[in-house]
Amino acid sequence: xxxxxxxxxxxxxxxxxxxxxxxxxxxxxxxxxxxxxxxxxxxxxxxxxxxxxxxxxxxxxxxxxxxxxxxxxxxxxxxxxxxxxxxxxxxxxxxxxxxxxxxxxxxxxxxxxxxxxxxxxxxxxxxxxxxxxxxxx
Amino acid sequence: xxxxxxxxxxxxxxxxxxxxxxxxxxxxxxxxxxxxxxxxxxxxxxxxxxxxxxxxxxxxxxxxxxxxxxxxxxxxxxxxxxxxxxxxxxxxxxxxxxxxxxxxxxxxxxxxxxxxxxxxxxxxxxxxxxxxxxxxxxxxxxxxxxxxxxxxxxxxxxxxxxxxxxxxxxxxxxxxxxxxxxxxxxxxxxxxxxxxxxxxxxxxxxxxxxxxxxxxxxxxxxxxxxxxxxxxxxxxxxxxxxxxxxxxxxxxxxxxxxxxxxxxxxxxxxxxxxxxxxxxxxxxxxxxxxxxxxxxxxxxxxxxxxxxxxxxxxxxxxxxxxxxxxxxxxxxxxxxxxxxxxxxxxxxxxxxxxxxxxxxxxxxxxxxxxxxxxxxxxxxxxxxxxxxxxxxxxxxxxxxxxxxxxxxxxxxxxxxxxxxxxxxxxxxxxxxxxxxxxxxxxxxxxxxxx
Numbered sequence: 001x002x003x004x005x006x007x008x009x010x011x012x013x014x015x016x017x018x019x020x021x022x023x024x025x026x027x028x029x030x031x032x033x034x035x036x037x038x039x040x041x042x043x044x045x046x047x048x049x050x051x052x053x054x055x056x057x058x059x060x061x062x063x064x065x066x067x068x069x070x071x072x073x074x075x076x077x078x079x080x081x082x083x084x085x086x087x088x089x090x091x092x093x094x095x096x097x098x099x100x101x102x103x104x105x106x107x108x109x110x111x112x113x114x115x116x117x118x119x120x121x122x123x124x125x126x127x128x129x130x131x132x133x134x135x136x137x
Numbered sequence: 138x139x140x141x142x143x144x145x146x147x148x149x150x151x152x153x154x155x156x157x158x159x160x161x162x163x164x165x166x167x168x169x170x171x172x173x174x175x176x177x178x179x180x181x182x183x184x185x186x187x188x189x190x191x192x193x194x195x196x197x198x199x200x201x202x203x204x205x206x207x208x209x210x211x212x213x214x215x216x217x218x219x220x221x222x223x224x225x226x227x228x229x230x231x232x233x234x235x236x237x238x239x240x241x242x243x244x245x246x247x248x249x250x251x252x253x254x255x256x257x258x259x260x261x262x263x264x265x266x267x268x269x270x271x272x273x274x275x276x277x278x279x280x281x282x283x284x285x286x287x288x289x290x291x292x293x294x295x296x297x298x299x300x301x302x303x304x305x306x307x308x309x310x311x312x313x314x315x316x317x318x319x320x321x322x323x324x325x326x327x328x329x330x331x332x333x334x335x336x337x338x339x340x341x342x343x344x345x346x347x348x349x350x351x352x353x354x355x356x357x358x359x360x361x362x363x364x365x366x367x368x369x370x371x372x373x374x375x376x377x378x379x380x381x382x383x384x385x386x387x388x389x390x391x392x393x394x395x396x397x398x399x400x401x402x403x404x405x406x407x408x409x410x411x412x413x414x415x416x417x418x419x420x421x422x423x424x425x426x427x428x429x430x431x432x433x434x435x436x437x438x439x440x441x442x443x444x445x446x447x448x449x450x451x452x453x454x455x456x457x458x459x460x461x462x463x464x465x466x467x468x469x470x471x472x473x474x475x476x477x478x479x480x481x482x483x484x485x486x487x488x489x490x491x492x493x494x495x496x497x498x499x500x501x502x503x504x505x506x507x508x509x510x511x512x513x514x515x516x517x518x519x520x521x522x523x524x525x526x527x528x529x530x531x532x533x534x535x536x537x538x539x540x541x542x543x544x545x546x547x548x549x550x551x552x553x554x555x556x557x558x559x560x561x562x563x564x565x566x567x568x569x570x571x572x573x574x575x576x577x578x579x580x581x582x583x584x585x586x587x
Contacts (some may be wrong), residue, residue: 038507040491041358084357092492122363123422131422 023057025075026109031102033104037097042091046080046097052123053116054079075110076101077121081121146149166489168241173486175249177560179213180475184553186256191546198464199329203232205259211339212274213252214556216308217346218478220248220281222485223301227285230354231292240284247277255319259396264323278312300350300374302404307342307381314338334388336467341403342381344474349374349410352432352477356414359484360429361422369413376406397450404443419483427519431480433475434527442469458582460571461537468537472530479522479559487513490567499574508570518575 021029034052041094046052056076078101079083080094094113122133183206187194190202197203224241228234235241255270257263282305288384289305292298314335318327327335353370357363384399386392414436442465449462487510494500494508501507529551536544 038509040507040509042361042490043509043511083361084354084363089488092495096495120363123361127423 008061010134015040026057026076027055029104030101033101034097037093037100048127048130051081052078053081075112076105078113079116080113081116083121121135142326162232162234164224164235164238164241166493169221169225170489171245172224173482176217176221177556179209179217179252180558181553181560183209183213184556187549187552188546191206191549192542194464194545195540198460201259201262204533205256205515209256213582214473215344215478218482219344222351223285225489227288228502229289233288236284236287240280243279244277244284245427247273247280251277267322267553268320271316275312275316279306282309294469297350297354299371300346302446303359303374303378304343304347304350307338311335311339311343330388330391334385337381337385341377342468344409346377348474348477349377355481356417360417362417362420369409369416373409373413374405376409380406400446407439407454411555426478426536427516428484430523431476434523435477438469438472438530440474442466442473444470463536465537468530468533476526480527481516482559482563483519486563493565494571499569499571502570502571512570514562515566518558522555523561526554529555
């Protein structure tokens with residue numbers, strides 16, 4: 001499956017790609033997108049670091065609530081942690097991830113990043129092959 | 138989806154970060170950077186002053202010139218550095234904002250005026266300038282404590298937060314002593330035991346405990362070491378805090394056994410601090426890097442300072458040698474804090490400037506790779522700084538033991554050079570990245586237009 005990335009020039013414009021995307025497509029794009037979010041201290045992306053605990057799509061069909069509307073609103077939810085509570089990049093990394101995902105998915109997809117601390121991150125969650133290749137371990 | 142749905146949808150652009158709105162928690166980067174770069178300038182100036190008054194370190198280490206010089210080192214460099222770090226990380230680790238951004242600027246202004254005026258007053262024997270400088274520093278410190286009070290009190294308790302709360306208390310006590318000494322400088326020459334009590338409050342109570350507290354938060358991140366139990370870290374902080382009370386009581390009341398008992402409790406706390414550090418190193422998941430070199434050398438300085446203190450207390454030597462050993466004790470405590478601080482500056486400043494660059498749209502290097510913290514300084518210059526500071530401390534010790542004025546003076550130049558290199562390394566490298574990237578953007582823009 002070839003995934004197209006599109007940027008919305010105007011917030012009111014419907015993103016045809018986003019509108020037609022299945023949940024699986026959104027998850028694949030999101031996962032790919034998150035590999036571009038690099039921890040600036042370690043030089044490893046957040047997926048390989050094991051900081052992403054869960055990614056899922058929630059859809060709300062507004063036609064069930066209001067028959068005059070036929071809109072289905074999709075939200076991408078990312079459960080993310082950080083290497084330690086109070087991590088200095090806690091200010092920037094989740095925001096960076098959210099902004100990048102919003103950019104590649106378009107404004108039709110509502111992106112939420114939840115910071116979770118349970119279970120706490122540990123180095124075992126890292127992709128050891130990448131960590132070793134990066135000279136981290 | 139319908140065509141008009143886009144206009145009705147409001148994308149949720151707020152990351153759900155527990156606590157509060159993350160983007161507004163940290164103060165503007167100018168505040169911590171002002172403290173941190175002022176600290177480096179103070180260190181460079183302090184080194185030059187040491188070069189000029191090097192003779193007094195040997196002949197009269199309690200002279201006003203040396204007192205002024207010591208304040209530049211301990212207040213100008215160490216305290217400004219710690220306060221800069223606290224302004225940045227206090228709100229991050231507690232998830233609470235500072236009380237007031239404006240108050241941060243006000244406190245910084247008072248502290249800068251004070252750290253310039255008071256040493257000038259002491260060195261030039263001007264009672265008015267000494268008193269004014271002391272008052273300005275006092276106001277600045279009270280303002281800082283009030284500003285940091287909110288995040289430190291409201292934040293969820295942890296080893297680091299407990300330590301920082303205690304250290305803020307000691308900072309206030311140090312300021313009270315300092316303001317009293319500065320305002321009565323013309324009429325009252327404080328006896329040595331009171332000066333030592335003042336020094337111990339500032340060095341051990343404030344700076345020492347602050348560093349121990351912050352390191353318990355930073356070491357797990359910088360070493361990727363998560364298996365360590367916090368018990369040694371918290372015990373270290375409590376023991377040093379309790380020991381400081383006993384030591385200072387002994388010094389204030391001039392009761393020797395009380396001071397020795399306090400010193401022993403502090404030593405026990407420091408041993409716990411070392412065990413905690415060992416635990417982090419043992420459980421680390423990262424290769425050793427330049428920061429770890431700074432941490433090891435700084436820990437070695439702390440160990441040497443304890444040995445010097447024990448020698449000063451136990452050796453049957455004359456008062457001059459005892460004074461020299463006391464000076465070396467203070468110098469190596471300064472070495473512990475200053476080398477650790479310089480090492481952490483190579484992490485903290487790039488982190489803050491990384492955010493500043495991102496805000497200016499600079500996210501990648503010329504080779505298109507994302508900017509890492511390590512790109513924002515030259516590693517070899519950081520190694521040179523560590524080498525110079527370590528050499529400086531060693532050379533100073535040789536100078537004090539041999540009584541060579543020129544050797545002691547040369548230390549001042551070495552320290553000044555180390556500070557200058559760090560200042561250059563941490564400020565110029567990000568600026569070069571900024572201008573190179575901007576230059577490339579302009580060139581690309583012109584090409585596109587053509």
